[in-house]
Amino acid sequence: xxxxxxxxxxxxxxxxxxxxxxxxxxxxxxxxxxxxxxxxxxxxxxxxxxxxxxxxxxxxxxxxxxxxxxxxxxxxxxxxxxxxxxxxxxxxxxxxxxxxxxxxxxxxxxxxxxxxxxxxxxxxxxxxxxxxxxxxxxxxxxxxxxxxxxxxxxxxxxxxxxxxxxxxxxxxxxxxxxxxxxxxxxxxxxxxxxxxxxxxxxxxxxxxxxxxxxxxxxxxxxxxxxxxxxxxxxxxxxxxxxxxxxxxxxxxxxxxxxxxxxxxxxxx
Amino acid sequence: xxxxxxxxxxxxxxxxxxxxxxxxxxxxxxxxxxxxxxxxxxxxxxxxxxxxxxxxxxxxxxxxxxxxxxxxxxxxxxxxxxxxxxxxxxxxxxxxxxxxxxxxxxxxxxxxxxxxxxxxxxxxxxxxxxxxxxxxxxxxxxxxxxxxxxxxxxxxxxxxxxxxxxxxxxxxxxxxxxxxxxxxxxxxxxxxxxxxxxxxxxxxxxxxxxxxxxxxxxxxxxxxxxxxxxxxxxxxxxxxxxxxxxxxxxxxxxxxxxxxxxxxxxxx
Amino acid sequence: xxxxxxxxxxxxxxxxxxxxxxxxxxxxxxxxxxxxxxxxxxxxxxxxxxxxxxxxxxxxxxxxxxxxxxxxxxxxxxxxxxxxxxxxxxxxxxxxxxxxxxxxxxxxxxxxxxxxxxxxxxxxxxxxxxxxxxxxxxxxxxxxxxxxxxxxxxxxxxxxxxxxxxxxxxxxxxxxxxxxxxxxxxxxxxxxxxxxxxxxxxxxxxxxxxxxxxxxxxxxxxxxxxxxxxxxxxxxxxxxxxxxxxxxxxxxxxxxxxxxxxxxxxxx
Numbered sequence: 001x002x003x004x005x006x007x008x009x010x011x012x013x014x015x016x017x018x019x020x021x022x023x024x025x026x027x028x029x030x031x032x033x034x035x036x037x038x039x040x041x042x043x044x045x046x047x048x049x050x051x052x053x054x055x056x057x058x059x060x061x062x063x064x065x066x067x068x069x070x071x072x073x074x075x076x077x078x079x080x081x082x083x084x085x086x087x088x089x090x091x092x093x094x095x096x097x098x099x100x101x102x103x104x105x106x107x108x109x110x111x112x113x114x115x116x117x118x119x120x121x122x123x124x125x126x127x128x129x130x131x132x133x134x135x136x137x138x139x140x141x142x143x144x145x146x147x148x149x150x151x152x153x154x155x156x157x158x159x160x161x162x163x164x165x166x167x168x169x170x171x172x173x174x175x176x177x178x179x180x181x182x183x184x185x186x187x188x189x190x191x192x193x194x195x196x197x198x199x200x201x202x203x204x205x206x207x208x209x210x211x212x213x214x215x216x217x218x219x220x221x222x223x224x225x226x227x228x229x230x231x232x233x234x235x236x237x238x239x240x241x242x243x244x245x246x247x248x249x250x251x252x253x254x255x256x257x258x259x260x261x262x263x264x265x266x267x268x
Numbered sequence: 269x270x271x272x273x274x275x276x277x278x279x280x281x282x283x284x285x286x287x288x289x290x291x292x293x294x295x296x297x298x299x300x301x302x303x304x305x306x307x308x309x310x311x312x313x314x315x316x317x318x319x320x321x322x323x324x325x326x327x328x329x330x331x332x333x334x335x336x337x338x339x340x341x342x343x344x345x346x347x348x349x350x351x352x353x354x355x356x357x358x359x360x361x362x363x364x365x366x367x368x369x370x371x372x373x374x375x376x377x378x379x380x381x382x383x384x385x386x387x388x389x390x391x392x393x394x395x396x397x398x399x400x401x402x403x404x405x406x407x408x409x410x411x412x413x414x415x416x417x418x419x420x421x422x423x424x425x426x427x428x429x430x431x432x433x434x435x436x437x438x439x440x441x442x443x444x445x446x447x448x449x450x451x452x453x454x455x456x457x458x459x460x461x462x463x464x465x466x467x468x469x470x471x472x473x474x475x476x477x478x479x480x481x482x483x484x485x486x487x488x489x490x491x492x493x494x495x496x497x498x499x500x501x502x503x504x505x506x507x508x509x510x511x512x513x514x515x516x517x518x519x520x521x522x523x524x525x526x527x528x529x530x531x532x533x534x535x536x
Numbered sequence: 537x538x539x540x541x542x543x544x545x546x547x548x549x550x551x552x553x554x555x556x557x558x559x560x561x562x563x564x565x566x567x568x569x570x571x572x573x574x575x576x577x578x579x580x581x582x583x584x585x586x587x588x589x590x591x592x593x594x595x596x597x598x599x600x601x602x603x604x605x606x607x608x609x610x611x612x613x614x615x616x617x618x619x620x621x622x623x624x625x626x627x628x629x630x631x632x633x634x635x636x637x638x639x640x641x642x643x644x645x646x647x648x649x650x651x652x653x654x655x656x657x658x659x660x661x662x663x664x665x666x667x668x669x670x671x672x673x674x675x676x677x678x679x680x681x682x683x684x685x686x687x688x689x690x691x692x693x694x695x696x697x698x699x700x701x702x703x704x705x706x707x708x709x710x711x712x713x714x715x716x717x718x719x720x721x722x723x724x725x726x727x728x729x730x731x732x733x734x735x736x737x738x739x740x741x742x743x744x745x746x747x748x749x750x751x752x753x754x755x756x757x758x759x760x761x762x763x764x765x766x767x768x769x770x771x772x773x774x775x776x777x778x779x780x781x782x783x784x785x786x787x788x789x790x791x792x793x794x795x796x797x798x799x800x801x802x803x804x
Binding site: 031034035038039042043048049050051052053055056059060077078246247248249250251252253254255 | 566567568569570571572608609610611612613638642643644645730731732733734776777778779780782783
Binding site: 298299300301302303304340341342343344345370374375376377462463464465466508509510511512514515 | 574585587591784790791
């Protein structure tokens with residue numbers, strides 16, 4: 001693990017910072033995962049606020065610690081809110097995360113995702129392999145399923161990161177995160193993560209929270225990924241299926257110590 | 269049980285098909301149950317996608333395995349999405365399920381439900397007795413509560429099925445499903461199903477999933493009903509109330525074997 | 537406890553009434569908490585219905601037992617629904633509850649909250665200290681967090697109650713409820729209530745349910761608060777974190793007896 005550009009100690013320190021500072025995370029996200037995302041943020045120690053209307057989103061992005069924009073279920077009014085939030089985040093230098101759900105698979109949202117990237121310089125772009133490829137211009141998969149491993153789009157992700165001076169985080173069995181210069185992989189997590197809706201979406205929200213408390217976006221993205229997947233490893237023990245697993249995951253997000261995270265996170 | 273037009277073996281085979289094929293189920297559903305519905309589909313082995321905007325819903329209905337349209341919380345923009353999805357499903361011959369929540373009780377949505385039926389020939393219509401009566405023209409109950417047993421609207425359901433060449437599935441303590449020619453009843457399920465929101469809505473989503481993997485819509489509707497209610501029978505064992513019951517239901521949807529389903533489903 | 541203007545016996549009788557009558561509670565609430573709120577109402581014994589569109593909200597408010605208007609994630613179309621619901625509730629004398637989420641912190645929704653109060657005479661206004669202060673004209677806190685204890689805004693709450701002939705319920709470690717003449721405090725509840733999203737929002741929905749079955753709005757507000765916080769006290773026993781706590785809370789809302797509520801509620 002010595003070749004990782006991010007150390008486990010940095011991830012542990014980021015978790016301490018998250019819990020000490022309780023960052024306010026504005027989420028403009030899809031209608032499937034609002035409740036789950038808020039509960040993940042609260043369990044981890046952040047404060048969620050789903051201000052997603054056009055009238056308030058820009059103002060709020062100026063006071064939030066971090067902003068998540070997730071394109072899972074866009075509608076014209078919520079897209080207007082996203083545009084306002086991105087503009088507000090840019091003006092206030094608030095870090096923000098883009099989750100381009102199903103980019104590449106559906107033309108309308110793919111264009112919106114690209115427009116937001118061009119307008120606002122995201123801090124982190126998070127998706128599965130097909131979404132990252134789709135955003136970058138390749139063909140997308142069906143819906144939100146990933147059909148490729150993160151490493152299959154490593155170069156695409158690195159190019160996308162360099163082109164936008166941001167971190168690109170690709171989710172999979174082994175997560176791949178890159179800022180175009182440094183690339184880190186995380187190998188925690190459990191198969192049941194794919195049987196609970198919105199886990200990936202909540203990972204984007206956690207990244208926005210961590211980006212509000214640490215300076216290096218790659219550390220922020222890695223810390224969010226490490227927290228969620230190590231908590232998942234723990235939650236899977238004793239769970240009987242996706243229902244009890246999801247409930248235990250919230251418990252573990254709240255109880256996981258920074259020391260245990262440092263010890264269990266598998267960086268490379 | 270020998271007089272049932274659907275055999276337990278057919279239900280078991282349908283569950284195997286669902287898990288093997290993992291159908292992509294597009295849900296245009298109400299804001300109360302999106303998360304629950306997605307988790308039910310994932311637990312059972314299907315892949316949810318809540319593409320509900322007017323811009324994308326029609327395109328997506330062309331690639332989805334099945335589509336659910338649920339009228340629980342209609343708004344003008346989501347109704348526009350429903351119209352697009354129904355048109356797309358019709359063009360692509362994608363099976364789709366209509367859940368006319370509170371039909372008969374509220375004039376606006378009742379008209380929308382009838383318009384969608386006329387426009388798109390649903391594969392399955394699913395509701396409680398008052399909703400089926402309301403859609404067909406009778407008086408509806410208050411909100412989403414059923415005030416009649418399914419058998420009280422048996423003839424209405426059979427007429428509705430024949431008039432639209434579809435399956436009509438009426439939920440209750442004993443579920444009644446008919447294609448106008450064949451009628452099947454299922455007697456599984458637990459009282460706590462009425463204490464968890466969205467169980468009926470998620471049943472509609474499961475029907476859309478099964479309709480994507482089996483040819484006979486009556487088998488699809490019966491298999492979805494059997495899976496959910498037998499899993500509920502199991503989940504109720506050891507649960508302490510509606511909270512633990514709902515969590516256990518997700519676990520059981522994932523773990524229930526086809527053999528156990530065949531053995532425990534109560535068809536007549 | 538003898539100096540409380542509300543007796544524990546009244547709270548217990550209100551719970552019996554809620555379970556016997558099963559009031560229909562119309563919720564126009566935010567997209568984060570719809571599912572949780574419906575499950576809380578069902579567990580407690582009420583019947584939720586989230587009719588929130590402009591076309592139906594007014595009509596439905598005429599038949600509902602109580603109405604909740606929660607400003608957590610307002611959009612133009614849902615605000616139009618709120619206006620219709622408030623007008624319908626006023627016409628039909630249906631009790632309704634306003635939850636002015638983040639009032640004082642965000643100008644647009646603060647104006648909407650004040651407009652609704654002026655238009656419709658709410659039965660109960662429920663919020664944390666900063667929201668009550670913000671609605672009344674003081675400066676609001678960040679997002680939905682409370683930065684003051686309820687007693688810090690006691691006079692503001694009493695003035696607001698008198699000015700609008702309503703009950704004002706301020707949530708905190710010790711809840712403060714007043715109709716401007718009588719003031720009651722409730723000291724139950726657990727710290728984990730702040731780690732589960734939407735608990736406060738669901739409290740507003742419970743108040744709307746109780747207001748539909750008891751005549752005195754202060755008893756209704758106190759009964760909802762007592763039920764939720766005593767159930768929380770019980771749920772915290774044996775829970776491992778916010779995930780298992782939330783699930784147990786639903787179980788306890790269903791199983792808590794009126795006798796146990798009378799015995800355990802801490803009124804003063």
